[in-house]
Amino acid sequence: MAETILSVRNLKQHFTTGIGRNKLVVKAVDDVSFDIQKGEVFGLVGESGCGKTTTGRTIIKLYEPTDGEVYFLGNRISAGTVGLKQQIKDEKRNAAQEIAELKQAMASELESASESDKAKVQATYQEKIKAVELKRDAVVKNLKRDIPKRKEDTAQDDREILNKMQMIFQDPIASLNPRMTVKEIIAEGLRIAGEKKEKVIQEKVNDVLETVGLLPEHASRYPHEFSGGQRQRIGIARALVVNPEFIIADEPISALDVSIQAQVINLLNDLRKDFGITILFIAHDLSVVKYFADRIGVMYYGKLVELADKDELFKNPLHPYTKSLLSAVPLPDPEYERGRQRIKYDPTVHDYSSDLPELHEIKKGHLIYANQAEIAAYKQELK
């Protein structure tokens, strides 16, 4: 088993707008968990607005998570506290209810009991109530102790670890500062990381430019002097210069032309082979994800609905949303296109009113978000 480089546990990212009557909570990411192994490419797909980009941004700490934890290289780099607070509330409420029940039981027993027994009954019930209170206090104390810890972990800014994680953005025009030269753009990360020697910076910038297929003389130019593909290379160079182990690529090719898409994909593929970089690849173009990723996670409205090895996912798509997504991919084959039937996804097919869904491992490495009844049906389908 390969080493786990990134582990996301029950990650939630909710955005709230408005107050009072107008309060609106958008659950952009809602209870998402997955692990990424060292050296693999993990593809995250889904339609726009399903939370894939938010997941990436929360992982790299551009957002503070609402709840859940993110472990990177064994360290907890961010964690949310809302869930803990909720747990404390629940615990308190449960305890209060238990005590109330005990008190009622005591009262009814006291009525029927003889005078002599009254004191005894009272004593036993008092003891029971005391036990419940003690248990509650212990649990709450434990949970409460975790809150500052989580806050501390989220707030800490350990460059040593965080530099190992970098991001490539979707739009190479918007994500490069037009007033900075390529060298300044690439070196910015190095300077923040504490590199002060101009000579070392120059050397590293030149190296990384060569790695991504640009020339050292490009360093003194400005972003607008480059074509779309070259600009995306600059974005990749900026991520690479601090020697990351893990890159989050947020739709790095969807803003590019066909022939340039191939260049960027090939470049990312080379980086992965040469430097063993792990990549979280966020995209909506399934044919590219199929080509590039090892495992694929499918997201729908903040939930991870299916996760599997890419061949497994394309061979045995189980979740209706995955099927619909796969059926929407256009292929360069007119004959096939004419006969292609698009499957429409209707979220109301799931009946989650009583039987609540969970992420289940239905087959080794194939996870699916479903409830017990659906699992049975999917198992049937797998055979």
Place this chain on the structure above:
Amino acid sequence: MPDVKLSVKDLSISFKTPQGPVRAVRDISFDLYQRETLAIVGESGSGKSVTSRSIMGILAGNATIDSGSIIYEDEDLTKIREEDFHKLRGNKLGMIFQDPLSSLNPIMKIGKQITEGMVVNGKHLKNKIKAKSHPERRKYLNLKDELAKEKEALASALAAIKESGDGDASALKSASAAKQATLKKQVAEAKAAYQAAKKAAKKEVDQEWAAKKAEYAEKIAAVKAKMSSASGEEKKGYRAEISDLKEELARYKQVTQKEARERALEVMNEVGIPEPEKRLKQYPFQFSGGMRQRIVIAIALTANPDLLICDEPTTALDVTIQAQILELINRLKEERDLTVIFITHDLGVVANMADRVAVMYAGKVVEIGTSEEIFYNPKHPYTWALLSSMPDLSSRDRLFSIPGTPPNMLYPPKGDAFADRNEYAMAIDFEEQPPYFKVSDTHYAATWLLHKDAPKVKPPQVIQDRIKAMKQRSKDSTQSEARN
């Protein structure tokens, strides 16, 4: 052979820049047949958008059409005036743009945006007058143009004489003056004729309008007479009748707000926007990407176009929404007998939409054919490159990426524009532009590889494999169908 709807002949377009003309489109020719979808594919900067914009007459200010013609309904779109274009653009040609967010006005309600074009174009009486005096106006404007040209020609000839020092300036002047005099006379005559025609048309239309008005006035008076004797509930009904009659009359004159709104609701239903009445009052930011694109399509449809130009309508959308929009365009095409020009760089989308495909590179159409011919029997190395740079669901090898960048069209190359990036390039590719070689009746490719003396080159292995797989797939599916 189906009817030709639009015919582009030897069209060249360049953009004036401080560095010199950028030749965006170079001598392209193609025919567009009735009720077909023609897809134009190519990299950015290959001239596909410029071509479509020239058909719509919405080229940027620094663009000039150097030569060629675009024939649509016996009129040359490169020659007609802006005012005449208004009529075409409003009624015959529709266009859908790439980015729905930037092609909608962010501070205007959707309803207003959909109805705007209808109301502006819907002055029925004015349009009638214009249509009636159109031939005279045409003649007058053409003559005016001729006169202006003559003056310009004289000025340039005189400048040439002044520079070189030889030639008879005065003789030239007098010859031109005579010509100009006759032209001026003709222009004056044509102008008079035009004005007379306009007056006559106006009179005729006014009469028609007056008659209509009188007719309705009578009807309304009749209803009013009945109303005076009626009471209570009945009166209400009569009032509604009167307002209906008034509306009918108004509609004869122009597209009224009410009519436009009804029509807007109709098209919104047609493009699949739920709750159109509520949606009419919303702003573009309240719509999702797919819905915005539907609005843009609805706006194009209000004009009942018969030629729809889609300029990368799905590039900004994700797969599921893309599939929906493509289905919508295909459905509308069937229902309304549209002819579609579809511009994209996604070959998957092309395979889905197109009847015929034109591949463009550096301002030229390098290969054109039916979509089967382009996908199953591609001949041009650039088509090969495009096809092999796109991963399909079964590709595992390193993707082919086209080396280098497209040529700078400030200095268009002498030979084949793709030669620099082409591994199959021969010496002649750098020297001379290849003509079109015929592959079949519908399939032409501009590459020297098809010349009878050229070495026989097979397409790259990736493509051969892919074609084999595709043929296998279609064989499998027909077999399974036969079994069923």
